[in-house]
Amino acid sequence: xxxxxxxxxxxxxxxxxxxVAVAMKRKGFTVTGSDANVYPPMSDFLRNEGIELSEGYRAxxxxxxxxAIVIGNAISRGNEEAEATLDRRLLYVSLPEVMKEHFLRGRxxxxxxxxxxxxTTSSILAWLFLSAGRDPGWxxxxxxxxxxRGANFADSEFNVLEGDEYDTAFFDKRSKFLHYLPEVAxxxxxxxxxxxxxxNLDEIKLTFKRLLNVVPRNGRAVINGDDANCLDIIGxxxxxxxxxxxxxxxxxxxxxxxxxxxxxxxKLDGVAYSIRMPGEFNVRNAAMAxxxxxxxxxxxxxxxxxxxxxxxxxxxxxxxxEVRGVKVVDDFAHHPTAIRQSIEAxxxxxxxxxxxxxxxxxxxxxxxKVFQGELxxxxxxxxxxxxxxxxxxxxxxLEDRLDPAVVAASVEGGRGRHIPSVDxxxxxxxxxxxxxxxxxxxxxxxxxxxxxxxxxTLAQAETK
Numbered sequence: 001x002x003x004x005x006x007x008x009x010x011x012x013x014x015x016x017x018x019x020v021a022v023a024m025k026r027k028g029f030t031v032t033g034s035d036a037n038v039y040p041p042m043s044d045f046l047r048n049e050g051i052e053l054s055e056g057y058r059a060x061x062x063x064x065x066x067x068a069i070v071i072g073n074a075i076s077r078g079n080e081e082a083e084a085t086l087d088r089r090l091l092y093v094s095l096p097e098v099m100k101e102h103f104l105r106g107r108x109x110x111x112x113x114x115x116x117x118x119x120t121t122s123s124i125l126a127w128l129f130l131s132a133g134r135d136p137g138w139x140x141x142x143x144x145x146x147x148x149r150g151a152n153f154a155d156s157e158f159n160v161l162e163g164d165e166y167d168t169a170f171f172d173k174r175s176k177f178l179h180y181l182p183e184v185a186x187x188x189x190x191x192x193x194x195x196x197x198x199x200n201l202d203e204i205k206l207t208f209k210r211l212l213n214v215v216p217r218n219g220r221a222v223i224n225g226d227d228a229n230c231l232d233i234i235g236x237x238x239x240x241x242x243x244x245x246x247x248x249x250x251x252x253x254x255x256x257x258x259x260x261x262x263x264x265x266x267k268l269d270g271v272a273y274s275i276r277m278p279g280e281f282n283v284r285n286a287a288m289a290x291x292x293x294x295x296x297x298x299x300x301x302x303x304x305x306x307x308x309x310x311x312x313x314x315x316x317x318x319x320x321x322e323v324r325g326v327k328v329v330d331d332f333a334h335h336p337t338a339i340r341q342s343i344e345a346x347x348x349x350x351x352x353x354x355x356x357x358x359x360x361x362x363x364x365x366x367x368x369k370v371f372q373g374e375l376x377x378x379x380x381x382x383x384x385x386x387x388x389x390x391x392x393x394x395x396x397x398l399e400d401r402l403d404p405a406v407v408a409a410s411v412e413g414g415r416g417r418h419i420p421s422v423d424x425x426x427x428x429x430x431x432x433x434x435x436x437x438x439x440x441x442x443x444x445x446x447x448x449x450x451x452x453x454x455x456x457t458l459a460q461a462e463t464k
Contacts, residue, residue, distance in 0.1 A: 004068045006029065006065055007029055007067065007069075008031075008033065008066040009031065009034075010034055011035055012035050012053065013038055013039075013042045014072055014074065015150040016139055016151050017070070019139070019150070019151030019152065020095060020098060020151070021070075023102075023153035024102065025050060031051050032052045032054075033052075035053070036055075036056060038055040057081045058080055062084055068093055068098075069085045069092040069093070070094070070095060071169055071171070073094070073168065075169070075170065094168045094169040094171075095168075095169075096179035099153075103159065104181045107137075107158065108157055109161060109181050109184075110125060110158065110161070110182070110292050111182035111184070111185050112125065112160070112162055112163055112288070113188070114186070114190060115335065116338050116341070117188040117281060118162045118188065119140060120142075121186060122160050122162040123140055126140065127144065127309075128307070128310075130146070131305060131306040131309060132303075132306060134296070134298075135154055136156050136159060136160050137152055137156050138151065138152055138161070139161050139162060140161075141164070144311075145311040163180055163182070164177060166194055166197065174207075182214065183216065183218075184215075184221075184222060185215050185221045186289075187211070187224065188284070188288060189337075191335065195365040220295055221237060221239050222288055223242070223244070224243075225244055225247055226245035226246055231243075252269045252287075254267070254284070257280070257283055261278070262276060263276050263277070264278055264280075264286070273286065273287075273303070276308070276310065276312075277310075279344060279345030279348060316331060317331050317345060317349075323458035326434075327438045327439065328441065328454050329440045332443070332444055334443065334444040335371075336371055339357075339378045339379065339442055342442065343381035347381060353436055354383045354433075354436070354437040355382050355383045356382065356384045356438065357384070358386045358387075358441050358442065358450065359375075359379065359386070360387075360391070360443035360447045361390055367401065368396055369401060372403065372406060375402075376412075379415075380411060385408065386417045387405075388418075388420055388425060390402060390404060391445070405418040422448035422450050
């Protein structure tokens with residue numbers, strides 16, 4: 001692939017696709033791209049770098065002289081450019097393949113994986129390297145506040161990659177993280193997820209075993225030593241293993257944890273650290289990042305400094321505004337375990353406040369009834385738990401589809417409500433909230449602009 005000169009990106013406006021396209025352009029390649037949704041800031045970023053963009057997918061978007069077609073993970077059979085690529089027998093590759101060949105080979109790649117905490121842990125780790133002057137490249141699924149963008153490919157010794165177990169492309173069903181050439185693989189935890197491509201937990205554990213199989217003997221896997229599923233995958237791992245956690249059986253033990261309103265402190269293997277984030281799960285995330293950073297050569301002092309200046313990630317327990325003494329908090333949580341942990345952490349930050357939790361079942365897994373019971377259980381920490389109708393319900397077969405009304409009715413203590421629409425939720429909540437209450441919105445999408453609508457409606461009521 002290295003001798004190819006012109007790369008055309010199908011789905012170029014995704015965060016990772018756009019960032020790699022720009023990095024390829026800066027390396028001297030000719031780069032073009034197309035996407036169904038061409039709008040700022042990504043469109044401006046790409047055009048400012050001299051990348052020619054086409055809006056919409058059409059066969060004639062593919063330049064006659066293109067040497068390789070990079071097909072994004074969101075592109076399916078039936079896409080006009082994908083079909084033209086196949087019809088014309090053009091060379092096509094996935095984004096992870098391009099990354100491996102042009103940015104990862106020969107580098108020190110730190111791959112952070114697991115069902116929960118990938119974005120936070122990889123963001124902390126990238127910032128630790130950056131704040132210590134190591135100038136890493138990174139690719140992260142969220143928006144780390146310190147880093148300014150989700151992906152950046154530098155000419156650096158180090159790369160930090162959020163490693164997703166989701167499949168690579170419609171033509172490559174291996175997990176994306178198997179392409180990332182990890183020197184260090186972090187496995188935060190393993191649970192069942194991605195019900196649209198995995199049938200059961202054993203299939204998910206198998207792909208994590210395959211991840212450890214590509215960690216070299218002079219690398220290391222850093223795993224959650226308190227997680228039974230993580231322990232299950234390390235039995236025949238050919239690479240060195242470090243188990244991190246609270247258990248006495250862990251190689252690196254977390255101890256002496258203390259929580260303040262907006263800070264967590266802990267010791268790892270007897271060394272004290274602190275991070276300006278609440279909750280046990282963030283202690284775990286930070287501890288995994290600390291171990292990985294140490295493997296990258298950072299000193300304890302460099303790590304401590306970096307943790308102290310880490311500002312968090314957009315859409316992770318982020319206060320979007322406060323009106324009439326009511327806070328509106330945004331969180332990306334969309335799996336029962338993450339929802340439970342998020343509610344616990346927000347309780348810790350706002351003790352005594354009435355907690356309204358509005359959860360949108362939007363992911364491919366939470367739209368399925370596989371978690372119908374678990375969702376009701378994880379919402380019991382809310383004073384009021386509200387679920388809307390499913391977005392795009394027709395994408396899930398009726399027999400597999402989650403019923404939000406059943407989940408709401410099953411929340412213990414009668415605290416669950418099913419309110420079909422965003423506008424209905426906003427009206428109901430704003431009519432009842434009182435000063436000191438906290439409204440938490442949990443979704444992995446835009447949720448119909450509910451955050452803005454809540455704040456605007458609260459402000460309108462304030463002026464009446």
